[in-house]
Amino acid sequence: MKFPQPETLSRIAALINAEIIGDEQAQAFGINEIHKVEPGDLVFVDHPKYYDTCLQSEASHIIINSKDVAGSAGKNLLYVADPFEAYLTIINHFRPFQAADKAISDTAVIGKNTLIMPNVFIGKDVEIGDNCIIHANVSLLDDTKIGNNVVIQAGTTVGSDAFYYNTKKDRGIWYKKMQSCGNVVIEDDVEIGAGCTIDRGVTASTFIGAGTKIDNLVHIGHDTQVGKNCLFAAQVGIAGATTIEDGVVLWGQVGVSKTLTIGKNAVVLAQSGVPSSLEGDKVYFGYPAIDAAEKRRELVWIKRIPQLWKKVFDQ
Template identity: 60%
Template sequence: MKLDAPIAVTEIAAFIGAELVGNKELQATGINEIHKVQEGDISFVDFEKYYNACLTSAATIIIINKEVPCPEGKALLVINDPFSAYVKLVKRFRPFEPATKAISDSAVIGEGTIIQPNVFIGNHVRIGNNCLIHPNVTIYDHCIIGDNVIIHAGTVIGADAFYFKKRAEREAIYDKLESCGRVVIEDDVEIGAGCTIDKGVSGDTIIGRGTKFDNMIHIGHGTIIGNNCLFAAQVGVAGKARIEDKVILWGQVGVSKDLVIGKNAVVLAQSGVPASLEGGKVYFGTPAENAMAKKKELAWVKRIPEMWNKLKDL
């Protein structure tokens, strides 16, 4: 996420109680986890094996749990627990703002847009023109909805990322990574009833133009869905996946995180996608593979008893 105004790195260091190493004149302009960093951003790293990736990323200010040589023009904020320091920053710069009413005064709603009863629209939400938001929909703070978007009843846009850090030393061992990202739904999208689309940890979850979702579809944090995709009911896509344009996922398909499904791919019902898939092909099975090959495999399995008999007769 972008900060509303730049903040001096010295102020950041003082606020989280970190030792400041490197360029003390810097101004932070954003806060992002490592997958979304841009120049000017504060990010964090707390595993040595990821140090290099973070230090060489676009991030300008890095919260880190060990003093290491500071890359030219950057700043390190050395502190024992970078995760908690990052969360503290998120909570300061994007504090949760409890609602005072069901449709926030800070929300901007376009012309011709119909909001049905019992809808919740959070703070700083922007909704375009000619949308139809059906009853009992929830749109969390900061989400962005384009023009001509239909969202069916009971759908939840912008709930928190499912992202926790394991701590061994406590009774409740999972620390929440506070989400400061958004959901962005582009023009001409239709979202079915009872869907849940989580916000990004620090960036955007995006549903591309003209994409259509059936009911009860789950989209994880930071996932990017292209234009003109069709997802049938009960599909689930984990966090940080990238689904390119015109992909078709049939009912109950599950897609794992951190992968790419190429343009025009089709994944048949109930398949499970654990890794990236090339575009333009049809897939089936758990794990999903070429649908034709998978169907042949299913036919081969049925021939095992025949093979057994042949083998016995030898």
Template identity: 55%
Template sequence: MKFDTPIPVKEIAALTGATLKGNESLMATGINEIHKVTPGDISFVDFEKYYNACLNSAATIIIINKDVEVPPGKAILVTDDPFSAYVGLVKRFRPYESQNKAVSDSAVIGEGTVISHGAVVGHHVTIGRNCIIHPNVVIYDHTEIGDNVIIHSGSVIGADAFYFKKRANREVMWDKLESCGRVIIESDVEIGALCTIDKGVSGDTIIGRGTKFDNMIHIGHGTVIGRNCLFAAQVGVGGKAIIEDNVILWGQVGVNKDLTIGKGAVVFAGSGVKDSIEGGKNYFGSPVEEARTKMKELAWIKRIPEMWNKIKG
């Protein structure tokens, strides 16, 4: 996320209680996870093996749990617990705002768009023209929706990323990474009933133009889905996946996080996509293989008794 106005790094140091080193006159323009940072951003790192990646990333201000050499032109904020410092900043600059009416006063709704009874539109939401938001849909804060979008009843757009840090020694072990990303639904998308599309941790979850979802589809945080995809009911996609244009996922397909499905790939019902797969092919199985490979394999399994007869004979 980007701040509304740049914040002096000294103020960030004061807010986090961290020790500031390096260029003390920098202005922070946003906060982001390491894979989403752009110049001006604050990021954080707490594992030694990722120190270099973070220090050498586009991030200008790095919250870190070791007093390292500061890269030229940057600043570091040294603290025992960078994760908590980062979460504190998210809470400070993207605070939780309670939702006590159906449509927030800060939401902007385009001409010709219908917000049906029981739908809830959060703060700072933008919805374009000629959309139908069916009854009891919930749209969390900061979501952006294009034109001609249909969202069927009960779907939930922009709930928190499912992202926790393990604190093995604490009684409450899973420490929540507060998320400050958004969901962006481009024009001409249709979302079925009872779908969930989570916001990104710091970047955006994107549903590309013209993509159509059936019911009960779950999309994890920060996943980017291309144009004109077609997902059947009960599909689930993990976080930070990339699904290129024209991909078809049939019913109940599961897709792992952090992978890419190439353009025009078709995955048959009930399959599980564990690793990245190339576009333009059909897939089946769990974990998936090319459909014709998998079909042959299923046929071979049926011949095991015949093989046994040959061997024992």
């Protein structure tokens, strides 16, 4: 997430009550998660395990709960006791969630020949291209960007919050929401079925590439990147921050875990589960999803166990 305009570190420090170790007049352009940061961005870290990754990231400014960071590598540090709370303060300041007073925001931009059906909600700064159809009871939350020739069937939600929590089991509420400030970007010629849910990115964009077609009741998690010309059948679920390359086909009820990659033109057969990355140009099946031919042989082998048993114990 970028700030509306660059902010000096001293202003950020005042907002989150931080001690600056570095250049107070340096400029911060935004705040992002560690794997999304760009030069000029703030990032936060609250566990020593991740200190090094942060110090070696592209981030210019680090909100951190330690002053003893060896070799801060040209980064500016903002020392606070609880970096997660500081993150929430910054998000709520620059991107506060606001009640909508109407079903279609005045700041939404809707293209030519685009049809918006009844009972649709369109939030702030949503952009929809030309020749789209947004069916009844669809919710397009703030900052969603949609290309041309996109169809979204009824009852679908685009831009719901990431399912992403700060976990600490030594407090009453174990899971504290990591406030989402990203969005969803949908390219041209995408079609999304009825009753689907596509979460926004935590600080960046969830992305659906041009020409991809998605059936009903499909879930796509935050920050997931879907390529072009993919085909997802009904009730597929894809967890957060996963990469689905171009031309991938996922058949019905397939589940895909988080932060992995499915390579170009891979096909995953119905009800399979994908716990780790898959190479492209192959067909997969089962849980965990493996080469489909191998899986089918495995099912045949299982049926031969009684024969083995007979030979070994009854011969």
